[in-house]
Structure formats: structure tokens, C-alpha cells
Amino acid sequence: MKRARNPWIALALCLWLLPLAAKETPAAQKPPGAAIASGHRLATAAGHEILAKGGNAFDAAIAVSATLSVVEPVSSGLGGGGFFLLHDARTGRDVMVDARETAPASATPAKYLAANGDLDEDKAQNGPMSAGIPGLPAGLVHLAQKYGRLPLSVSLAPAIRLARNGFEVYPRLVDAYGERREVMERFDGTRAVYLADGDAPEAGEILLQPDLARTLERLAARGFDGFYGGETAQRIVADVNKYGGDWTTSDLAGYRVKERMPIRFKYRDWDVVTAPPPSSGGVALAEILQMLEGWDLAKLDEPHRIHILTEAMRRAYRDRTIYLGDPDFVKMPIAQLTSDDYAAGLRAAILPERATPSAMLPGQPTPLEGDHTTHFSIIDRDGNYVAATQTVNLLYGSGMVAQGTGVLLNDEMDDFALKPGTPNAFGVMGFDANSVKPGKRMLSSMTPTFMTGKDRVAVLGTPGGSRIITMVLLGMLGIEQGLDPQQAAALPRFHHQYLPDTIYAEPNALSPATVAALKSMGHDVTQATRTWGNMQIVDWDRRTNTLRGGTDPRNPVGAAEVVRSH
Structure with a gap:
């Protein structure tokens, strides 16, 4: 599958403007077969x-x-x-x-x-x-x-x-x-x-x-x-x-x-079920998406849409750093972190035309984990x-x-x-919530997720270390706006994780004009030399009773296949 020279521009209209179909779905309806998407065809x-x-x-x-x-x-x-x-x-x-x-x-x-x-x-x-x-x-x-x-x-x-x-x-x-x-x-x-x-x-x-x-x-x-x-x-x-x-x-x-009981929340008309601690993914997704409900993203130009997304990412990753760990060892304010009221408070501090330097948010640096998952x-x-x-x-x-x-x-x-204040190979800094103890589970960013709308169910996730959460986020936003699994898996990616205070972007994900506009708002932008992630998505359109699968085109050996019942 070839990628467009500027895939963000090519997919932007689909991403933000495609309508969702609406029709009552029979409660007892079952899928017409089975769909599987994974990182290897075998x-x-x-x-x-x-x-x-x-x-x-x-x-x-x-x-x-x-x-x-x-x-x-x-x-x-x-x-x-x-x-x-x-x-x-x-x-x-x-x-x-x-x-x-x-x-x-x-x-x-x-x-x-x-x-x-x-x-x-x-x-x-x-x-x-x-x-x-x-x-x-x-x-x-x-x-x-x-x-x-x-x-x-x-x-x-x-x-x-x-x-x-x-x-x-x-x-x-x-x-x-x-x-x-x-x-x-x-x-x-x-x-x-x-x-x-x-x-x-x-x-x-x-x-x-x-x-x-x-x-x-x-x-x-x-x-x-x-x-x-x-x-x-x-x-x-x-x-x-x-x-x-x-x-x-x-x-x-x-x-x-x-x-463990999953993290559950609503984003617009979608019910989201996602990973709880010791994954940090579900909490961060809930924070980001509930912050985003304050904007009509489809009406924003590309630089302002990315600015708002970046500011939401920044705040959620800050909380990830400070609060989250193994729930069998650490008490965490999960109800507060995933509440609408808390998201509203974070949203109120986002400036529509100006980046918030991460140094102005209280806390410490966040992990940048490996993407080999x-x-x-x-x-x-x-x-x-x-x-x-x-x-x-x-x-x-x-x-x-x-x-x-x-x-x-x-x-x-x-x-x-392993040592407070000392980063590991990926920039992880030490905190009590994620300190090592016998029998304890280490914090993760893995974010397997379900989305259920009026007429559609989507099952998705990806590897990518600390970028997993933002990749799943972008895939969910694509699905919410009507992209099929393959389109959502192929979306260009950008990422902010509080510290380092920069927007990471895949090659060609952001146009030169968008990069310039983001820099004028006070953002630092780092253009990567390679792509990242390996997203796998399947969905069930209950209105048409069809199954679809999408596998990340960045991975040549992945495969998504639908087999109909006989």
C-alpha cells in the first residue's frame, strides 16, 4: 500500500468530516463471521x-x-x-x-x-x-x-x-x-x-x-x-x-x-472500554478525550487541531508520570483522573493560541518506553x-x-x-508509584481498547512504547469520524508526552506550513526519520452487518482477514 506524499492532508477531510450512519440495530444481531488483525500473517x-x-x-x-x-x-x-x-x-x-x-x-x-x-x-x-x-x-x-x-x-x-x-x-x-x-x-x-x-x-x-x-x-x-x-x-x-x-x-x-475491571468512559456518542492500571493507557485516554469534548475539532484548521490535541496529551502524560503504577501496590486517584469535572479543569487551562511549556506544569519527566511490542x-x-x-x-x-x-x-x-531521578534507556525517571518491589508489576503503556457506537464496534491497539496511547487516540478519532479500519491504521502520527517538551511527528505527517504555525504558537517540533507503531483494527458495522479489518501498512508482514460464516 503506497502512502500519499502528505497523508495527513490527504486524510484530513475523511478524518474530521465523514458522517456516522445512524440506524437502530437489532439487539440479538451477531456478526456474519470473524475478523482477525495481527502483526504477522501466520x-x-x-x-x-x-x-x-x-x-x-x-x-x-x-x-x-x-x-x-x-x-x-x-x-x-x-x-x-x-x-x-x-x-x-x-x-x-x-x-x-x-x-x-x-x-x-x-x-x-x-x-x-x-x-x-x-x-x-x-x-x-x-x-x-x-x-x-x-x-x-x-x-x-x-x-x-x-x-x-x-x-x-x-x-x-x-x-x-x-x-x-x-x-x-x-x-x-x-x-x-x-x-x-x-x-x-x-x-x-x-x-x-x-x-x-x-x-x-x-x-x-x-x-x-x-x-x-x-x-x-x-x-x-x-x-x-x-x-x-x-x-x-x-x-x-x-x-x-x-x-x-x-x-x-x-x-x-x-x-x-x-x-481487572477495565476503564470505562464516554466520548461523544461512543462507549469506550480500555486498559486499567498497571496500564497507564486507559486513564490517559479518558483524560485526553474528555478534554477534547470542549472543541469541535472538525471546525479547526490543522495547526489548531494539532495544538489542542498536543495540549491534552501533555496534561494526561503529566498525570501518568506522577500517579500511576501497579494497583496492588499503589493507591491511585483513578475516579478523579477519569472524571468529567477533572477534564474540565484541565481544559480550562489550555490556551487556544499558545503552547503551555511543560515546565509550567508541576511534576517530573515521563517515560519514553520502547516500541518493540x-x-x-x-x-x-x-x-x-x-x-x-x-x-x-x-x-x-x-x-x-x-x-x-x-x-x-x-x-x-x-x-x-530503578533509581529515583535517573532515566533509563528511554528516559524513564524514578518515582515511588513505579518503584521496584518483589511481586510488583511494572507500569505499562499498552492500551487494548474497544469502542462501541450506535451502529459500530471497533477493536484496536498498537505497539509503540509511550507512543501507544497517542496512536490509539488518533486511531479512535479516525474511527469516530467514519474511517474504516485500514484508513485508521494508516493515519499519520504525532505525539507529545509532557517531557521532553516537543511534538514528535512521523516523516511527512505534518506539512511545512503546519510546522511553522505550531512553532509560532510556542511548540517545539521534532520530525522523526522513521515511522512508528503497528496498529491492528477490526470492526463490526451493525447497520450493514459487515466485518472489516485493517493492518498497519508500516508492517509488511501483518495481516487482517475476515472469514464469513457458512
Whole structure:
């Protein structure tokens, strides 16, 4: 798909002026089939394979998630974690399954400091000390036991097959390996996977992962105990400790999935259901969108529309920095932060013609997290929905594959505030709300989201680190104004996150005239040299009873597919 030379201008009229259709929808109506959008065509195909075997959206989510763990190790895997936002059509219930990683029992801030007291970035970002206790396998088991129709042995079969038989290496895996090669080749287990034929992966080669296939088979056969106990757990703990980590089998055996009530709010005529803490995404979205209700964005020219959006982003990210963390450890004023009255107060301080310097807002710098994550969206024939975002944090996570398991471990410990006032690799500053403690979940920006209007349901999300929230925001605004999933996924992106005090913009997202106008208002604008994100959207138009999918054109291996019921 080719992008227009100035895609923001090309899509602006659609984005702000397309009307929404309005017609009563039968309450008992069901979708005419199923739609899946994910970051890799093999994962999308795996989800449809499981639906064809009688599974529901939750079974398909297991298949898509596990397949992404095999074919997209640069972004996610069994050694990482994620959030699964679910809508159960039978009960009408929405819930978020929190499978975020946790800190091991041995974790203390002091362990991440060098002899001179500075943050030891290598320990925080690379190898076993950087890894949190994985949550994704427990999340898959939880989905199967509580929401799915099929046994894990069926839902995990596509991933097991691909791990054993291999898949074709694509350029992103090669490029990311080049960036992380020095770290990855420190570990025997990683070399056994990625240097199995004697040299680094090349595009077009077949990557085989027989150890990962066996790990998935143990998970399929024994459920939770197949990963968090027995051979898999013993091998992971042994290799982590061999390279200087400090895990016990009790760390793994004690991991628990959490079910959390989503953040809910209204934006104009839409009901929004989105991720609660330990995600910061839902709270920030609620703040931003409720601030925006004070303006008719369609009547604003491009510079003023971006100015207003930027000022709303700035204020929400400030609150993200100060207040949010793991709800099992931190008391947060969520009701206040997501209230209309609070949004009105923030809105009143936005100047229509002038930027508010972030230094004038009380608080401290906010994180700029890694963008090496993945997302998928599903609607099934029964009207169940899944929006799932999963990650291992940096490219290839910690770089360490636990020997004999094929499990690439995350480096999510770097998402904690490991030393107060000291930024990590992405600018994270330390605060008590996100300080490291045993068993605690680190703050995240992952924002799986549902939008429900009078005649339309949309399921969306994206990777992108701290930019996830603003990418989901822009996608939601496109959907609200009538764009289809593919158009919304392709929208150009800009972002502000309080500090650094600059508007980041993708190449060609903003015209020279718009940049000049924003600078005249007092904004700093940073034009990026590359695009970001990997948005995946599916929707159900209940007026026409049609399903659609959209996959981010920035990712050449993604796929959105709709299969009609027969």
C-alpha cells in the first residue's frame, strides 16, 4: 500500500468530516463471521484455523498470541507478558486479563546500581537481571480454562507446528538481530537458536525452534504447571542463575494472572472500554478525550487541531508520570483522573493560541518506553471481542534464551523506576508509584481498547512504547469520524508526552506550513526519520452487518482477514 506524499492532508477531510450512519440495530444481531488483525500473517491464519475448529475468539487469541511468540520474537513471546481485553457476548461482561510480568522476590533497587551508585544500564536492560517473571503463558492458560471452548493442545497446535517446522525469516528480525547481536551472543541458549547454522539469521532462511516447540507442548499438556513447574521452570531458573540472576522455582510457581475491571468512559456518542492500571493507557485516554469534548475539532484548521490535541496529551502524560503504577501496590486517584469535572479543569487551562511549556506544569519527566511490542484484534461470529497487546520490551527482550527451553526472556525490569531521578534507556525517571518491589508489576503503556457506537464496534491497539496511547487516540478519532479500519491504521502520527517538551511527528505527517504555525504558537517540533507503531483494527458495522479489518501498512508482514460464516 503506497502512502500519499502528505497523508495527513490527504486524510484530513475523511478524518474530521465523514458522517456516522445512524440506524437502530437489532439487539440479538451477531456478526456474519470473524475478523482477525495481527502483526504477522501466520498468526492471523492460526487464529482463523482455531475458529474453524469450533473455537471462539478467546481460543483464537491463544493461537494468535502463541504464534506471535514463535514468529515475532523481536516483539513478544512466552518469556514476556501482556494485557488481554475481553468482551464476553454471552454475559455482556468486559474484563482485562492482566498477564504483565512481575519482579522476582530477590529484586531490590540496590541490585541495579553500579559501584559508584549510578544505574547499571546493562543489568537493567540486558540478560537475566533485566527479566521479570513471565506472565504470558499463565495468561494463555487462564483464557483456555475460563473463556475458551477448546483444550490448550488444540489452540497451541499452530504455534507448536511453526516452532518445530520453522518459518521464513523476514527483514525486521534480521535488522533487530543486528542491533542486539552483541548482547544476544553472550548466552548459550540464544546462540543455540539464532546461530544454529553457524551464522546470524538471514532473510528467507527457515528459523527452527525445536526447544520452544517442546516447551509449548509441555504447556499444552500440563497447563500452568507445564511452564511454571517441572522441567521448563527448572531449566529457566538454572540458566537465569548461571548468568548472574537470582530466581527461584517459587518465583515462577507463585506467578498469578489478575482479572481487572477495565476503564470505562464516554466520548461523544461512543462507549469506550480500555486498559486499567498497571496500564497507564486507559486513564490517559479518558483524560485526553474528555478534554477534547470542549472543541469541535472538525471546525479547526490543522495547526489548531494539532495544538489542542498536543495540549491534552501533555496534561494526561503529566498525570501518568506522577500517579500511576501497579494497583496492588499503589493507591491511585483513578475516579478523579477519569472524571468529567477533572477534564474540565484541565481544559480550562489550555490556551487556544499558545503552547503551555511543560515546565509550567508541576511534576517530573515521563517515560519514553520502547516500541518493540505487538498487538492483535479479534471479533468472532458470536460477538466476542479480544484486544490484546503483548511484549518482551526491547528488541528481543533481554537477549537471553533460557537454554533448553527456547524461551526468550523479557527485559521489563527496566520499566520500573530503578533509581529515583535517573532515566533509563528511554528516559524513564524514578518515582515511588513505579518503584521496584518483589511481586510488583511494572507500569505499562499498552492500551487494548474497544469502542462501541450506535451502529459500530471497533477493536484496536498498537505497539509503540509511550507512543501507544497517542496512536490509539488518533486511531479512535479516525474511527469516530467514519474511517474504516485500514484508513485508521494508516493515519499519520504525532505525539507529545509532557517531557521532553516537543511534538514528535512521523516523516511527512505534518506539512511545512503546519510546522511553522505550531512553532509560532510556542511548540517545539521534532520530525522523526522513521515511522512508528503497528496498529491492528477490526470492526463490526451493525447497520450493514459487515466485518472489516485493517493492518498497519508500516508492517509488511501483518495481516487482517475476515472469514464469513457458512
